[in-house]
Amino acid sequence: MDQRLLSIILFAPLAGMLVLLLIPSSNKTAIKLWANLVAFACFLVSIPLVTRFDKNIDGYQMVERADWIPSLGLKSLIGVDGISMLLIMLTTVVSFLAVLSSWNAIDDKLKEYYAMFMLLETGMIGVFLSLDFFLFYVFWELVLVPMYFIIGVWGGPRKLYAAIKFFLYTLTGSVLMLLGILTLYFQYNTQFGVYTFEIAELMKLDLPLVTQQFVFWTFFIGFAIKVPMFPFHTWLPDAHVEAPTAGSVILASVLLKMGTYGFLRFSLPLLPKASIDATIVQILAVLSIVGIIYGALVSLMQQDWKKLIAYSSVSHLGFCTLGIFALNPNGIAGSVIQQINHGISTGMLFLIIGIVYERRHTRDIAEYGGLAHVMPKYAVVFAFAMLSSAGLPLLNGFVGEFTILQGAFEANRVWAAFAVSGVILGAAYLLWLYQRTMLGQITNGKNLHLPDLSFREMAVFAPFIAWAIWIGIYPKPYFDILEKPVAQIVERVRPGYYAGAQSANAAHSEPRQSWSGAAPASGAGNQ
């Protein structure tokens, strides 16, 4: 049990799904109960991950290694570091809350619905746990299929279009990424004479800049579509709007993080030369900033409540990628925190829409107004979510955005200047949305007798709000957890960064041992 914690976390949802399939479809209550139980159990088994996690260890922890396909050099290798630990916790928490929120929302093909969610959860956890690139790829693709069905079967009116668009976009990106993976795999074999997909091993590769750039762009397309970065974001509004509430929540809170996680785990450490290449950094930063501002501006224009939140994701994820490509500890740590924050706040916002949608079956902002009068609890929760998303100090969003802006400022002041405008616009569209839907008099008679939040719905929001406040008031544990992995990434991309920060004279000192155990590739020419 002790050594197999990660496997248990990984396969618990899958096991739950297999049992679920044995429950007869007619017994709806049993299916719901079991699904919630499994989702909660999956969260419970992931708690030891936090308690056993040792933030002072360099590199990966709780690593489990087994041969999978020896003739391809393929291993089943899983482990966590600070970044993946936080994202896995986000996954298990959000998955449970998403399942809980579906109690009344879904009434059709329940068994299949919950089975898809559990399969999805295993896929997502697998993505964050994999330390073998091939294994990562398998989980990465595995996630697509259940998400396709969740959107395509239980979605809104244009669900089929949205589902296949989501699938095609992501798949196109990921098959190109596969070419990049295979290039690394092949190069490793040429240099070391063995085939392996192990990330720590692949980091020993010494590749010329051109090859790194080629691989970087293939990865970029795969990850940027998933994030999504401008201009690859067009699948996102469709998928979010058409997906059922719980699907949108998972999509926004966890699935998008797979892209940013990919940049952090693969692009930066495996391709340090390309990642610090001036042109590439410029392009990535500009795309991030365009995403931030464009996403915010488009959000301002939306008449559809859910679409507004969907575009706000583009804006928020722009901050995350900007933080990553600031390539300094503040930027990267801020980016990870912001990923968690976005998971919390946007997850909440989608749930909030889901609740009125269940009651009114419309997402048109003009249909609402003055809801605070009939749904006071709801209005409070919404206010929390909205302020957390807008980055109000003492709530989580502020911590993330502030740290990212700090990092961006260190890297390039112009970037920070542009990005700040995104924060302002963000506050604008969110407050305006709140005003239009919650405040004022009730203009639409249909809204006069909307029931307020039920106990179950409160139970869904409570953990989110608590988490948001925790990060907002006391983020130190998060930064502590992230310190080592972030330092490793920065050290890998810019060898001698920390030494240089301590003393200007030490800039040319020997680079520290990297976490793979090998000295990082010489980056002297790239600084």
Place this chain on the structure above:
Amino acid sequence: MSQFYNLVDHLALLPAIMLALFGCAILLLDTWILPDPKQRKYLVLIFVIPGLALTGFALVKQQLYLAGNSEFTGFGGSLTIDGFSLFFNWIFLLAALTVSIVSYKYLDIEGEHHGEYYALILLAQCGMYFLATGTDLVTLFIGLELMALCFYIMVGFLRGERRSNEAAMKYLILGAFSSGFLAYGFSLMYGISGSTKLRDITAAIAARDPWDPVVFLMMVTTSVGLLFKISAVPFHMWAPDAYEGAPTTVTAYLSVASKAASFAFLLRIFLGPMASVRPAWEPLFIVVAIATMTVGNLAAITQTNIKRLLAYSSISHAGYMLLGLIAGNATGIKGISVYVLVYTFMNLGAFLVVVALRRQGIIGEDVDDLAGLIHKSPGYAILMLVFLLSLAGIPPTAGFLGKYYIFLALIETKHYMLAVVATLYVAVAIYYYFRLVRSMFVGELTEKAPVSSSVGLRFALAVSGIMTLVIGLYPEPFLQLAQRSLMR
């Protein structure tokens, strides 16, 4: 035993003898033993399964005789038994067995249940045996024609149906035409080398300049003949019609076994005699492969008939397999073997689901006929999903493994652009495969009549489905198998 027919010759020929023997036995005995048409299904039990079992036994004997050696030859080098031939022969055996055990109910519904059908399956497999083992032009050509003739008849097996007749006619005429090209190429090979043995021809061609006009002409004509057989663009015209018109069980056999045999044949020729003229044929094959993937994938998008859709998809798969040959390194060739193996299971499986859709009075070949399958027969729908995901190459299904090798081989040989094109078509393929998925899982149930199923069909489907998943999740033993097929 004389010097013309010794024990080794006998062993080299044994599987073919078994197949021919049982095939002819069916022709001679079926109406005599089983006069009642309702009993025809017992032909599978009495003849086909024992025949294939003995063939399998003969293959095992060959394997044992091979022991540590890489190959042994029979009939003065006309037949070569090696890992390669055994690998492909097992695939043929598997395909023939699967198709035989699922056919009886289907043929009853079509009202064309005749003993000849099973005889043709076995005789076609006999032809394939020579395609995989032959290393002599004459043997290969006879094998090819034997296989092709059986298929011409089988495609037109539904005598009362116009589609079937038309398909058979088209296939026959175009097939004969391409065989003519191939024969012309073979005659030039003979002209260059003065021998019909592939080994001598290889040496004779290697001694010449790849751009020598005669060699070039030989290469082009042979390629045309072979590319026709694997239904590569622009020689693919027959495939959609033949696939659509043929009885679905025959389509399954045609798309899997015939394609595998043609690839075995192609590899024998292009890794043997043609290896030294690679500079001349590689650009040609690159163009053909790209065209094949393009036409196959794009044309499949608009199809409304499942069999036609799968026909175009199988054209595109031929394009992917050709990429393995273009890369030409060990990974690429191993990739073709792996691809053929997984293709056998996933494509057979997909066609078997279509077989199940054919009921009394319902053609069941339209994409809409799949509508709501998940409500009616969830097992079939989920299996079909597995097959389609595998055909599209999504991990962790077996199909991904085939594509993995092909892409890796392209990267290893620095065909980056080709790799990018090939990967992008995966996304196109997902689109049309998911039209079927959409119909099955999201579409409303319109036709309440249950799908037809028989013990054989359920068994074959389950095995194909399990294999598609097992090869995807734990491919190690199968990769070893494919590896052995390369040891030459």
